[in-house]
Amino acid sequence: MAEKIPTTSKQWNVTGSDGFDSLKFTEQAVPELGDNQVLVKIRGVSLNSRDILVAQGTYPWKVKPDVIPGSDGAGVVLKIGKNVTRFQPGDQVITMLNQQHLGGSLDPKTMRYGLGASVDGTLRTVGAFDEQGLVAMPQGLSFAEAATLTCAGLTAWNALFGLQGRPLMAGQWVLTQGTGGVSLFAIQFAKAVGAKVIATTSSNEKSKILKEKLGVDHIVNYRETPNWGEKAKSLTGGAGVDLVVEVAGPSSLKQSVESVKMDGIISVLGFVGGMESKEPLPSILECWMSLFTARGIWVGSRLQLEDMCRAIEGNPQKLRPIVDKVFKLEELKDALGYLASGNHQGKVCIEVP
Missing domain, CATH: 3.90.180.10 (Medium-chain alcohol dehydrogenases, catalytic domain)
Known part of the structure; x- marks a missing residue:
């Protein structure tokens, strides 16, 4: 009716x-x-x-x-x-x-x-x-x-799979920041395809959802470990992470650059950490000096949203x-x-x- x-x-x-x-x-x-x-x-x-x-x-x-x-x-x-x-x-x-x-x-x-x-x-x-x-x-x-799914879900999906010819694959390393919607979606999608995840957080209390519910492989408290980029790289055996889901902005960009591997990707999605930074911001030249790709993302397209929805519908419990x-x-x-x-x-x- x-x-x-x-x-x-x-x-x-x-x-x-x-x-x-x-x-x-x-x-x-x-x-x-x-x-x-x-x-x-x-x-x-x-x-x-x-x-x-x-x-x-x-x-x-x-x-x-x-x-x-x-x-x-x-x-x-x-x-x-x-x-x-x-x-x-x-x-x-x-x-x-x-x-x-x-x-x-x-x-x-x-x-x-x-x-x-x-x-x-x-x-x-x-x-x-x-x-x-x-x-x-x-x-x-x-x-x-x-x-x-409209914004946080689609943004995370685009960050992981939207770069033509270079989607996230099983066995690669992803670094996420915090427990906001985009970061949690990125963890879920990354784990679903068999990637390994390092997540930063500001408190041990917030780490519970990352470890117990989402199965993050490693958690780094960025308040206790200010040089968390170096720590993240060491957790990968020294090579660095394949992809950084960068949501914090100026306050974390330097550490994101420290964490990424040669020929890795930093998906820049926002500035939830504010526009101020205590450290000098990385320049575009860093992309050449450290050989990584920095990619700005504003949500995604309808085709990407439809792809993501099919993936979620196929496994609603794991990707809820x-x-x-x-x-x-x-x-x-x-x-x-x-x-x-x-x-x-x-x-x-x-x-x-």
């Missing part, structure tokens, strides 16, 4: 640049459905640091006035526009951050369609989305779990997303505050009624 199509949607909007005080929760009319759009009942949302930057007015790319934030969502199709061919009412779907990035490399045109910034996002009960910016949700996951805590839609400010605290181990999600 088809779900009843509501006439109103509860939603959050970013009405300024004053952080969480800029977030306003209201009930508005459901948007009119375009010919190429899909009306989705949102059931789960996953939060990212990007959502905090949008609320603060510090997101470095275009943000439309009064935007509905949130890039990561999962839900059920309620209705389709007359030209839509990829979905039918009742289908379960997840959103893409870059709505027009279907395959290949990003370009300035596809970058203009960023969900939750330049395009209204997922922090609402009902939304209209371009059919090209949705993919089928993997079976066997909850809506909250599936929502985590790790959700730390789930909040209600009206508790968004509390959820973002918890995310900003850095105490989470896994993804922070929103359950939508």
Whole structure:
């Protein structure tokens, strides 16, 4: 039986640049459905640091006035526009951050369609989305779990398997940082293909999830071992790691360079450790001096997301997303505050009624 199509949607909007005080929760009319759009009942949302930057007015790319934030969502199709061919009412779907990035490399045109910034996002009960910016949700996951795939899951997948001709392979070494969503996904994907993982963390408490739940091969506490790059290299027998999943940014880049092997790869994904560094930052010349490839990544394409979803659907228990805590839609400010605290181990999600 088809779900009843509501006439109103509860939603959050970013009405300024004053952080969480800029977030306003209201009930508005459901948007009119375009010919190429899909009306989705949102059931789960996953939060990212990007959502905090949008609320603060510090997101470095275009943000439309009064935007509905949130890039990561999962839900059920309620209705389709007359030209839509990829979905039918009742289908379960997840959103893409870059709505027009279907395959290949990003370009300035596809970058203009960023969900939750330049395009209204997922922090609402009902939304209209371009059919090209949705993919089928993997079976066997909850809506909250599936929502985590949009950004963190896809970014990790791209970091490990997205460099043409050089996907991660069994027996190689991967270094991850911390217990955020991207890092935990990277560990899961790496272990699934038979790679070995070294993970850095700031506390012994956080190391439990890495060792006991995810089977990380070695854990290095970067507070106790400031020169963790050298330590990581020694754990590989002195050769260095094949691939670094670099999420911390300036505060860790020097150590990432120290850890990587000759002809290795550093996938640079963000700056969750802040923009400040106590050490001089490595220059582009380091790529030549140490013979490694540094690769910047902004999430990934729809083709990559579909590949990842098939892998997860084929082994949902081993690759089940790790959700730390789930909040209600009206508790968004509390959820973002918890995310900003850095105490989470896994993804922070929103359950939508």
